[in-house]
Amino acid sequence: MREYQKANAERRSRIPAALWAFLAPDPEEFYRWRVQLECGCIAEVMTHGSERLPGEQRWCDAIHKAWLPAGQMLCPHEDSPSPYRDIVEWGERREVSFPADPVEPPDWTDAKTWAAIRHDETHTSAFWVVTLSCGHCAEVIAPNLKWKPGDPPKRASPKRLPEMKASFEEYWASHPDDEDEREREHTRRMLAEGWPCPAPEQLCHTCTFAQWIVAYQRVGWLVPRKSEPNPPKSPSRAILQRRLRQAETEAKQLREQLAELDEGDASAENS
Template structure:
């Protein structure tokens, strides 16, 4: 039989996993010894029991007998080990957290920090979420190291002040924080813009500053400033640097490692749970077996 016709081959290809879906496969290298992983998890659970009230242990401290170990391959080439509760959900279907804002990453993504990652890109704010207020003490009179005293005099706060921080979801799906222009600002307040003559003035000032000091802002920050000027210098700014984007990796493949705490052998359970047949059922089975034996003996006799 030759190769299947082109149309069928194409169908077979299309039937395969869609591009980008992580595959279950044997990954290079091997998992850490189970005892090491277990010891770490036990220490973490013990620590949690230290600060979580006893009545909440069942809800908040993970039951280690339900923990399943996986290895995942990321598109940066790293192969970390991850844990899930139960083995029914593959690791790319879990929403992993980033630990700066404790927000959930989009499916299939994990943070894997690399020092040589690109710098944070600007992303447009798609959604305003939770709000919190933070009170800061009055600023020091002396400028902190490296800041021009005249500039410091303009930006320093004489009195303690409070700012409102909002969790924002960016168009990439990652979460950052943005400062509201005032305490009573809400997303319904919309964006404030500077008067057009002031924006023109600022544009001229920025262009002059960039010419005299080309390193004042990076290329990316300069583009951002230009976008804000073209938009009339909106406040709050509709875009934000995303610090997750450069450190986020996609899960490309995964491997099952096993339960953190070995399960009881299935066979033992099956045997102990198998119902004992009743006497009448056994008698019926014996009758059937005897009937078959009788027929086979008759066939043997015929042969002889």
């Protein structure tokens, strides 16, 4: 309660009083829940009113300033690696200019490689905010400023592609521990597609932080009610319907995750 009032006083100092009801409501309107996430962690969250379940609420992905899918929250676990996800939608775009690279090679590469990849003039790239197949947002770079969604990506030439494949295979054979399997699989998919630019898939770092809410328990109003029974003895039809929808959504998500696992197992067996 003290935490809420402190944060709310700060919020109210920044916005006109007419908007307080929407952007900085009184603490009496908030309901507390204990939630369990799929990673096993337990957290406490609040919803606006007591009828909206935590699994129906959308939380913010502060890094990308985007909403997470309803029912997901951020809970960082360092040991989970980011997966590659297909890009399903291209959103806003901004252009960023970079100065020419220094002539001297940086510490992480040698002079020969640096000479091949170095930009000797100022250059500009387009940065796109994209939506990935998992529902999360990410930012990807399209070096070609004229490219727009729907245009075919630029691909490596038919002459260059077999050379690229051969040098990757050679590198992997001589450096078996240099790169993890995820990066090799990504490179193989890119080669199979003709090395498209912009790439059709992107690492999703949010996937390593975002966890589904799998269970919840009522704690009560942030400001306890004197006569309110808690929880209500017989929920209304609307509440039961909403809970059923939430349970069905969760079941659907679990089935999709299982199907993804099955697909992964099948492709591992085939390869």
